[in-house]
Amino acid sequence: MAKFRESDAMRPHDCSISLQGVVLDYPLGPVARGSIKSGLFSLFGGARDAVRAPDTVRALNNVSLSVGYGERLGIIGSNGSGKSTLLRAIAGIYPITGGSIEIHGRVQGIFDIGLGFEPESTGRENILYRGLTMGMSPSQIASREAEIVEFANIGTFIDLPIRTYSSGMAVRLAFAISTYLQGDVLLLDEMLGAGDAAFQAKASARMRSLVESAKILVLVSHDMNTIKTVCTRAIWVLGGRIVADGTPDDVVEVYLEKSAQV
Amino acid sequence: MVKVGVYKNYGPTASGGWLDAFNWLRHRHLLFHLVGADLRARYRRSRLGILWALLWPILFASVFTWVAINIFHQPFTTYIVYVLTGVVMWDMLGGAFNQGASALVVGEGYLRQARIPYLLFPIRTVASMAVNFVFGSIAALGVTLVLTPQAFGWTWLWWPFVLLLTVLFCVPCATFSAIANLKFRDYQHGISIVILMLWYLSPALVMRDVYERPSIKWFTDLNPFASLLDIFRDPLMYHHAPSLHDVGLVAAYTVVMWAVALIWLKIESRNLIHYF
Numbered sequence: 176m177a178k179f180r181e182s183d184a185m186r187p188h189d190c191s192i193s194l195q196g197v198v199l200d201y202p203l204g205p206v207a208r209g210s211i212k213s214g215l216f217s218l219f220g221g222a223r224d225a226v227r228a229p230d231t232v233r234a235l236n237n238v239s240l241s242v243g244y245g246e247r248l249g250i251i252g253s254n255g256s257g258k259s260t261l262l263r264a265i266a267g268i269y270p271i272t273g274g275s276i277e278i279h280g281r282v283q284g285i286f287d288i289g290l291g292f293e294p295e296s297t298g299r300e301n302i303l304y305r306g307l308t309m310g311m312s313p314s315q316i317a318s319r320e321a322e323i324v325e326f327a328n329i330g331t332f333i334d335l336p337i338r339t340y341s342s343g344m345a346v347r348l349a350f351a352i353s354t355y356l357q358g359d360v361l362l363l364d365e366m367l368g369a370g371d372a373a374f375q376a377k378a379s380a381r382m383r384s385l386v387e388s389a390k391i392l393v394l395v396s397h398d399m400n401t402i403k404t405v406c407t408r409a410i411w412v413l414g415g416r417i418v419a420d421g422t423p424d425d426v427v428e429v430y431l432e433k434s435a436q437v
Numbered sequence: 438m439v440k441v442g443v444y445k446n447y448g449p450t451a452s453g454g455w456l457d458a459f460n461w462l463r464h465r466h467l468l469f470h471l472v473g474a475d476l477r478a479r480y481r482r483s484r485l486g487i488l489w490a491l492l493w494p495i496l497f498a499s500v501f502t503w504v505a506i507n508i509f510h511q512p513f514t515t516y517i518v519y520v521l522t523g524v525v526m527w528d529m530l531g532g533a534f535n536q537g538a539s540a541l542v543v544g545e546g547y548l549r550q551a552r553i554p555y556l557l558f559p560i561r562t563v564a565s566m567a568v569n570f571v572f573g574s575i576a577a578l579g580v581t582l583v584l585t586p587q588a589f590g591w592t593w594l595w596w597p598f599v600l601l602l603t604v605l606f607c608v609p610c611a612t613f614s615a616i617a618n619l620k621f622r623d624y625q626h627g628i629s630i631v632i633l634m635l636w637y638l639s640p641a642l643v644m645r646d647v648y649e650r651p652s653i654k655w656f657t658d659l660n661p662f663a664s665l666l667d668i669f670r671d672p673l674m675y676h677h678a679p680s681l682h683d684v685g686l687v688a689a690y691t692v693v694m695w696a697v698a699l700i701w702l703k704i705e706s707r708n709l710i711h712y713f
Contacts, residue, residue, distance in 0.1 A: 202708050267444050267552035270707040275443035286550060293471075295478035304474070307467035308551045336481070 190280040190359050190390040192242040192265060198273030199235035199257075199264055199415075234260040235271070236415040242408075247392040249406035249423055251399070251430055257415040258395045262286070262362050265393060280390060283309055283358030294338040298329065298348050301337055305352045319355050326381065327351035328374075347374055354385045361389035365396055399427045460554040467553075468561055475565040490572035494524045495580060501642060514584040516644075518674055521580055523641035525573030526669045529603055530610075530662050531632045532566045537611025538618035538625045545713045555702060555709060559611035567604050574600070581673060592672035595679060599669050602684070606665065606691045609698035616698075616705055619712045639663050658682075661690040 234257050242248050250258045263269040265276060266284040292301050302323055306316035324333050327348045332340060340348070386392055386405055396402055402409055402423050409426035411419040419426045461468070480486040498521040505520075506513055537559055541548070544558035574596065581588050617624045639662040640648045648657040657663045664683035671679050 202711050268549065268710060270710070271444060272707070275445070277445050282552075284550065292546065293474050293478070295481055296474045300470070300474065303470060304467065307464065307470060308547050308553065310463065310551075313466055 190244045191278075192240070192360060192391060192393070193277040194238055194240040194265070194274065195276075196274035197235050197238040197264060197271050197276060198233070199260060199269060200231035200272045201234040201260065201269075202231050234415050235264060237274070238415070238417055239274075240410070240417065240420075242391055242393065244390055246408055247386065247389075247406045248394070249402035249409040249426075250393065250395045250412055251397070251402055251409060251427065252412040253434065256412045258412050259286075259364050260415075261412060262364055262393060262395050265360075266362055278360060280359030281310060282360045282362065283353075283356070284362040284364075285353045286362075286364045292337045292345065292349070295336050297336055298327070298333040298340070299324070301348070302352050302356075306356045309356055309358060311356060316356065323348075323351045323355045326355065326377075343374075350378055350381075354381050357385065357389065359390045361385065361392045363392070363394045363396075399431065402427060461557040461560060464553060464557050468557055468564065471561050472564045472568065475561065476568060479565075487568075487572065490569045491576045494521050494528075494573045495576050497524055498580075515674070518577065518581050518585065518588075519644070519670070520642055521573075521577045522670050522673060523666060525570060525577055526603070526666050527636065527639075527641045527662075528573065529563075529566050529570050529607055530665060531636065533563060533607035533610040534614045534628050534632050535625075536566065537562050537607075537614035538628060540611055540615035541619050541709065542615075542713075548710060549713065555615075555706060556612060559615050560608055562615075563604060563607045563611050566607070567600065570600065570603065577673065585674075588674055588676060590676050592676050592678060595672035599672070599679075602668065602687055602691070603665060606661065606687055606694065609691070609694035612698040612702060613694065616701055616709070619709055620705065635660075635662055640666055659686070661687050 238261065250261060252258045260269060262284070263286065264271055265278070266282055266286075267276075267278075268284070268286075293304060296304070299320070302320055303313065303316055306319075307313070327333070327344075327350075329340070329344045329348060332344060333348075337345060337348075386394075392405075394402070394405060406423045409419075409421065409423040410417050411426050411430045419429050476487060480489060483489060485492065498517050501520050502513060502517040505516060540559040540562040541555060544553075544555075544561070547553050548555070548558075578593070578596075614624075614628060617628075637643075638648075638653070638656060639660055640657070641662075645667075648654070648663065664686045667683045668679040668687065671677055671683075
């Protein structure tokens with residue numbers, strides 16, 4: 176097995192995503208499981224006529240995909256088509272049930288910006304925790320801390336517990352952390368809208384520079400203009416399968432055309 | 438049949454295959470800081486802070502002992518140390534199941550953001566409790582030195598072994614509890630009753646000879662909680678090394694619990710993310 180040290184320089188061929196025949200069955204058990212009360216009722220025939228719900232739903236079906244160094248891949252598709260599931264499978268958060276995924280490079284996923292804060296810890300401490308979650312060393316995080324604090328622009332609140340923040344301040348800090356502690360492979364679920372109007376402009380500029388500096392970007396979005404302007408390649412996911420793969424202009428055109436017919 | 442795909446990451450936080458079993462070590466910095474965060478959260482805005490970990494068992498034992506002296510006519514000096522050691526050890530053992538049940542639930546924010554080994558979170562819970570155990574032990578050693586200085590001796594050197602054995606026993610218990618709680622939301626209510634029952638069936642506060650009665654002795658001999666309480670007290674209070682029976686019993690339960698916890702974690706790891 177190839178071994179990497181964090182100090183190793185990343186060569187172009189070292190940064191890639193490869194999916195071969197990936198299948199992901201999303202278990203419905205945790206959602207569909209009834210309560211103890213309904214279980215007891217069913218013992219006495221209360222649920223005799225009920226149709227047994229399926230145990231799983233196939234969220235990804237035989238997905239094969241290769242993304243190389245420098246590519247910016249956009250994923251489009253209707254709600255529930257499997258876009259976000261594909262992104263989380265690439266991040267290794269959702270275990271796959273078939274096929275293989277091979278990633279070269281440090282993965283950074285930005286899925287839910289507010290998730291993962293320790294409310295009793297200060298903003299500065301949370302910068303550390305978020306970086307450590309990504310597998311960065313404390314010294315690497317310390318070298319970016321000043322930039323994050325400056326960008327978040329929340330003043331002395333940075334040394335107060337997160338629970339004292341307004342929701343806008345928490346989002347600004349989360350955005351700053353997520354975009355300054357950058358990985359090689361950047362996975363984004365929708366473009367992020369953070370904070371007030373002034374911060375939005377700053378955030379947009381930061382997102383553009385982040386996208387440009389990522390070695391690989393995979394972006395899920397419903398905004399076709401974003402896909403066209405940011406990405407160099409796009410795929411259309413439908414029913415857990417890739418049904419179109421090509422330039423953003425071509426894929427978006429096919430997607431909009433087919434969607435209009437439905 | 439469980440269907441399995443292959444996920445390999447050759448980046449700096451490599452994972453996949455057998456690496457997953459040891460991956461929590463790669464997140465040791467995160468573990469260290471989360472334990473610190475837990476302790477700060479527990480004692481934040483408290484004037485005495487972590488000193489409470491030292492004072493609380495002493496105050497609890499004092500109150501309980503005062504009641505016991507007046508009602509049951511127990512000798513003060515030995516009984517307060519007995520209660521103190523019982524409380525400190527029980528915080529670990531009961532906590533492994535009660536607090537361990539929430540270990541994965543409180544880690545949701547991390548587990549939904551990045552590929553982090555699930556085992557890290559029960560270890561975090563037990564490590565936080567172990568810090569309290571260290572402070573509680575210091576309190577117990579201090580009170581023993583003051584009240585029964587004759588108990589001091591070379592057997593106190595067993596203490597690091599007691600800590601290690603307790604932590605090794607508690608981590609798989611917390612892991613088991615965390616998976617069970619995520620999978621069956623009724624678990625936490627049920628386990629608190631079971632632990633309360635074990636509290637009465639283990640020599641935490643009530644004197645040890647009660648548990649030697651024929652009606653309960655068979656259970657005491659098989660109860661790992663009773664053995665761990667004995668292992669803690671024998672070197673500290675009675676100036677002799679832990680018995681082979683107690684160490685062997687706890688070691689056997691530890692091996693079984695690790696096997697059960699790791700196998701269940703392996704089976705459920707493909708579904709756990711969907712249980713949140």
